[in-house]
Amino acid sequence: MVYYIRFLKTPRFQQQKKSVFISALICITTDLGDDFLAEDVDLTASWVQHPSHKIRYQTALQWQAGSRQVPILLGPFSPNDAAGQTAVLKIQLPDVEKDVLGEHSTPLVISGCSAPFGPQWEPAEQLIRRDLNIADNVRPLRIWEETGNSIARHIWDAALAAIIFLEKVITGAEKSMPPLSQLLNSGKSTLQVVELGAGCGIVGIALATMLANCEVLLTDLPEVSEIVTRNINEASPKSSASIKFQTLDWDDPTPNLTRGPIDLILVSDCTYNADSLPALVSVLNRLVRGSPGAMVLVALKRRHESEAVFFDLMRAAGFVSLQAKVPLPAQWEQVDQIEMYCYQQESDVEKA
Ligand SMILES: C[S@@+](CC[C@H](N)C(=O)[O-])C[C@H]1O[C@@H](n2cnc3c(N)ncnc32)[C@H](O)[C@@H]1O
Structure with a gap:
């Protein structure tokens, strides 16, 4: 921790x-x-x-x-x-x-x-x-957080792990999720990335500073709008990468988010509240059904047992996953393991 x-x-x-x-x-x-x-x-x-x-x-x-x-x-x-x-x-x-x-x-x-x-x-x-x-070739990621205890307007541990993981996938040091490695290193002209529950925007912004040619859309409730806009304004995305913010409440109908099909959906530390998981999984399901082949990268820090329902809901929605762990430091020289899941819809995996 x-x-x-x-x-x-x-x-x-x-x-x-x-x-x-x-x-x-x-x-x-x-x-x-x-x-x-x-x-x-x-x-x-x-x-x-x-x-x-x-x-x-x-x-x-x-x-x-x-x-x-x-x-x-x-x-x-x-x-x-x-x-x-x-x-x-x-x-x-x-x-x-x-x-x-x-x-x-x-x-x-x-x-x-x-x-x-x-x-x-x-x-x-x-x-x-x-x-x-994050990496030698990029300028430091500058992320503002609020000093208070709001859930949305600050950085969560899973976000740090997600950035470490994405950097390793992009540089080829992490090979546990071949479809994700292929996607991030495909050189595709524009990679459409959407982040759900982006908070301060740290994960999506980090991805855009490491990966050229990606269009990152950060989404969350309206309350993050000010802090995330500040962070987008201070970001240094790679050439041809862009970062935008749009409000998206999982409980509302999901609007069209991107110009073309979505390639990757990022979700970091959004599974802590079991009550909101059906809405989250239903947004993921709708987005992936609208963009066949899209991948979902979930960074998850286990906080309590009720979060396990997330895996049941994802399975019921036809998602299958590859898994990895990212160690973060903890007190007394211990290590905290953050779980990473790369989900695809089963029908997309069969077609591949
Ligand atoms: C623990 S924070 C994680 C923030 C960020 N992803 C990170 O890892 O630093 C969970 C985020 O989910 C968002 N969230 C919770 N319920 C939501 C909903 N119904 N619709 C959209 N976002 C929601 C919160 O506003 C918050 O920003």
């Missing part, structure tokens, strides 16, 4: 007597926000000048096992140092230069960068940015 640095209070400049400080309150928690890191870790807090990225000041702090939050106070600075400054506060592990997503490189604690704040006293927006490196 990966842990994420989050702001409980976003940073701001604060005047105390004749000095200026940067103050914030952080925690290190799971994607669900239901547990805190129970290990001691050293952290570095940096005042980064915005937009030059120059580090103005850095200090060490410690998260101690049993903590639920850690206050941050950088300074004192003279009011002249802070005057007119727009700043960003970055919190990271001191020995991790950058967060690299990979089977053996994903850090246990994911760093975070605040939204800009200053030059006045207002706090930064309630957001945190993750800079995740």
Whole structure:
């Protein structure tokens, strides 16, 4: 289980007597926000000048096992140092230069960068940015999440695993799902990709930064629209790749989503709520029946037993799957296995 640095209070400049400080309150928690890191870790807090990225000041702090939050106070600075400054506060592990997503490189604690704040006293927006490196040849994936505990507007562990898995399939290092490998390496002129329950959009955006010639349509409920649009605007898709967002509620009739038939549907960490699974599977069924041969890649972190109904519903809808696992780091040097399923409709597999 990966842990994420989050702001409980976003940073701001604060005047105390004749000095200026940067103050914030952080925690290190799971994607669900239901547990805190129970290990001691050293952290570095940096005042980064915005937009030059120059580090103005850095200090060490410690998260101690049993903590639920850690206050941050950088300074004192003279009011002249802070005057007119727009700043960003970055919190990271001191020995991790950058967060690299990979089977053996994903850090246990994911760093975070605040939204800009200053030059006045207002706090930064309630957001945190993750800079995740996926492959040497692509720019870091910049994904904004909300700092609160909304389900939709932040990153979930299965999304990290899905990105690691997709990168390995694209580079040929992962061969457990031959139809998916063929699809992603087919050089098809335009690959139509739809993501359901995209949240911040991290998986679909990552795919478009790794794969040329794909048109990625991220879908979710209207509540993600603002954060996903921000992330699309900051994305660096590969040549001829594009990323768009459209609202899609699984409980509503499914509209036409793409210009041509869909090649791939991405679903990451959407099986946690058993009540919504019939609607999810029925959307998948409708989309794949409208695009024969389409594949569905599901990244799934088991959270409770009721999720197993997803497999029954997929089987009843005529889906068959290939399976793999992606390890993510967990506390005490343990490993958390995220399950990956590549589904195709049985009739499509027989025809192939
Ligand atoms: C746990 S989040 C996963 C977000 C993202 N895929 C990730 O892995 O980071 C589940 C997502 O499913 C979406 N979702 C839940 N019910 C939905 C529905 N009825 N229609 C569309 N999206 C839904 C939520 O809004 C949320 O963004």
